[in-house]
Amino acid sequence: MVTGSSKPQQRRGNTRQRIQDVALELIAEQGYEKTSLREISERLGVTKAALYYHFKTKEDIVVSLFEDLMTPIDELIAWAKEQPPTLETKREILTRYGIALANAAPLFRFMQENQAQMRELSIGADFKDRMKDLLDHLLPETVTLTNRVRCFSALFSMHAGMFVLRDVEGDLEEKRKAILEVATDLVTQAHES
């Protein structure tokens, strides 16, 4: 009935887009299970049935959100693949990743706060793969366990910082810079040890 859940044609009416927006907002705030289609449709001023015109299932809505998100990360990974594995490259990866994160903050927050749900949400595995790819591009040539932890910690702190820092006073941009600095330090140390 729908022409394809991938993502074309979302420029005709803007309803599809609006569903995604509202869904993201609610799900980021309340979690996947707690957010009902009724709630989404009510906030949109349409009926539940309307959602089913645009998406095959509830999960489909979330999946569609992540598809939009995956693209920049895939591009980042593709880019990283073609660079020499220097420290400079790794730093640039973190910088770029920080930008991707900032551009899709609510979605990352959702992921961060609903990891359990993610696991049964089909795209969960996809995302994990990406993270593993990215981690591999951060690791130094000789990988000790400690260094692996450092790089992982760098990546993870960037995610977590995204939403934890909301509670800390201070300018958002500065906080992002501080996170990036710490993450870069970690990767650098991994490289130098």
Added chain:
Amino acid sequence: MVTGSSKPQQRRGNTRQRIQDVALELIAEQGYEKTSLREISERLGVTKAALYYHFKTKEDIVVSLFEDLMTPIDELIAWAKEQPPTLETKREILTRYGIALANAAPLFRFMQENQAQMRELSIGADFKDRMKDLLDHLLPETVTLTNRVRCFSALFSMHAGMFVLRDVEGDLEEKRKAILEVATDLVTQAHES
């Protein structure tokens, strides 16, 4: 009636405990919302109503789990309060926290993976307070934003490590040591910079 039936009837005074065990197991695996009381009671071989004899609500079950968990953390905080704020103390805090984490791994994993749920679970706020307390005890005297991030990152990486490292090959104890090392490094750097 004697042993030999599929599920041995170990009815004694331990039902409450058994409910907690099963609940923790299921909830850690599937998340809070996805785990129904039916599931818990069926796996236990009792009726749903029996759960309500021991706990007032579903949330109450989870809360009871966390109460057991809070105690060691509160003790750690109390201990920290009485120590001099030296780097040595901070390192010891991390070490002890690592032990607390290891002792209640499934519960921390649940927290880690269900942060969204935690927020509406009443004990969510309690736990956040503890984390803030603990973080305060890790911070150096002069706190720059970057150093705050470092300490936060140390704490958070310990949590995250708990469950992410399951996917990595290697001895569990070694992995814990590596995480503790990275966390200690982070706090040390915060202290020295």
Added chain:
Amino acid sequence: MVTGSSKPQQRRGNTRQRIQDVALELIAEQGYEKTSLREISERLGVTKAALYYHFKTKEDIVVSLFEDLMTPIDELIAWAKEQPPTLETKREILTRYGIALANAAPLFRFMQENQAQMRELSIGADFKDRMKDLLDHLLPETVTLTNRVRCFSALFSMHAGMFVLRDVEGDLEEKRKAILEVATDLVTQAHES
């Protein structure tokens, strides 16, 4: 599919109405608490969930019944407000009230027999206000306690008569006339004393 099956499928736009009808019938007979949504839906040949499409809660169903009932009473009160406070007016109030009562007999009977339930049913208070209004319009200018009781007794006897007289032999219309006569006497006496 055509007529001939046990319950003719009169699905049209009338489901909401049918729910109200069945609910009134069952609730008048068994009381509010004793009447379950399962019972209502089964007698209707729909699922429980269908009820929730038309009404937000069980209480909502009852409230909707009473809203239909309130209108004529409100009109009566409005009318009374514009009349001179003569004895003639008061008699007319009783007459009209008797008609309203007869038109919504089952509902009044429910109220009469479930006053305890009414108190927690939200419309309970509303209705009480109406009764007080109506009573005020029946009172003579100089109100002794005894006269207040007389008027109250008049009003209340009309309600009670509604259902008690079912047990007494005789023509319904005549019984109504007798009740109205007694009530009118009471108000008249209040007026003359």
Added chain:
Amino acid sequence: MVTGSSKPQQRRGNTRQRIQDVALELIAEQGYEKTSLREISERLGVTKAALYYHFKTKEDIVVSLFEDLMTPIDELIAWAKEQPPTLETKREILTRYGIALANAAPLFRFMQENQAQMRELSIGADFKDRMKDLLDHLLPETVTLTNRVRCFSALFSMHAGMFVLRDVEGDLEEKRKAILEVATDLVTQAHES
């Protein structure tokens, strides 16, 4: 297990009595269905199971309450039977009935407000019979429909007054007198017309 639910032996421990007291209080306020055994036992500081030591079922508790109540009414009826059917006697019946009412006000209030429940409570029918008996003793020799209504109205107003007058300002004793006066008037009129 219980020696008999009728009512002997309630002087040993006073628990039985206390159960009745609390049950009456709660049921008068909330109705029969809404009052749970859990509530009763909690307010008493005993377990639900304890209630079952003293009463066979929930209904049994209520029945026991009514048994205590029926006695004075039965005595009143017995007394009435032996009097000459004069107006004076009828007036005295009302007076005595008023006293009985006052002595068991909460129970009458329960009856008044839960007529629907009464019908399926087994003693419902019993009570109805008593009322009919009493009514018969109030009726004049030549009974017109109107006069029957008057007497019924007298009886009913006494009941209803019991609890409606709680909302009216003024001394309780005076209010009772006013009600009795109106009721007596009604019966007198029935007699004279």
Added chain:
DNA sequence: AATGAATGAGAATTCATTCAT
């Protein structure tokens, strides 16, 4: 004279989903 532990039945409510229009 009472409790601790449990049950079976049932309640109200919510949800994702479907389909004819």
Added chain:
DNA sequence: TATGAATGAATTCTCATTCAT
């Protein structure tokens, strides 16, 4: 491009009741 009406399956929770101790 939607809506109105409905469903089936599940959920949390409550209740009266039982019984061994």
